[in-house]
Amino acid sequence: MKMVEDAIKKLKEALIVNPRNYEAIWSLGITYGRFGILIPELDMAKGYFAEAAQYFQQAVDGDPSNDCYARSLRLIATFPKVHEEIYKYAECFFGRPLRGHGSSTYSNAKVSEKKRASDLKCDIVGWVILAVGIFVWLGTSKSHERPPPPR
Numbered sequence: 001m002k003m004v005e006d007a008i009k010k011l012k013e014a015l016i017v018n019p020r021n022y023e024a025i026w027s028l029g030i031t032y033g034r035f036g037i038l039i040p041e042l043d044m045a046k047g048y049f050a051e052a053a054q055y056f057q058q059a060v061d062g063d064p065s066n067d068c069y070a071r072s073l074r075l076i077a078t079f080p081k082v083h084e085e086i087y088k089y090a091e092c093f094f095g096r097p098l099r100g101h102g103s104s105t106y107s108n109a110k111v112s113e114k115k116r117a118s119d120l121k122c123d124i125v126g127w128v129i130l131a132v133g134i135f136v137w138l139g140t141s142k143s144h145e146r147p148p149p150p151r
Helices: 002-017 022-038 042-062 067-076 080-096 105-143
Strands: none
Touching: 002 042, 022 042, 022 067, 022 080, 042 067, 042 080
16 A cells, blocks of 8 residues: 555656646556555545546546547446455455454354355365365276286
């Protein structure tokens, strides 16, 4: 996060030197958009997406012939939905919420129940893989037995 904040600071300094540097304005939009993706709470991230959209709009207004600026402006509108999907799938993958959902007993119990169910699935899959591995190993070792020595 520190690197992103440093990038924002440097890009804003570049705009002080040349306020019509549309590439720097566009880069600020990119930086704010990516920073928003890193924020787990969607409400906070939306603020960064809105700021990115403002910078993209400035870049489009300054250089309407640049298709990249226009595409970025269209894409940033989809970022809240993309953000939601990223964190939804990450929660499924890791088996726990990656963002703050409160610390009530109910939500903790629900998370614990999901974690136990996920752990059980992992245990079952692990044992099945082990059994299949042993079965395949035994099958291949029997098929490769050495013939008895000639008499």
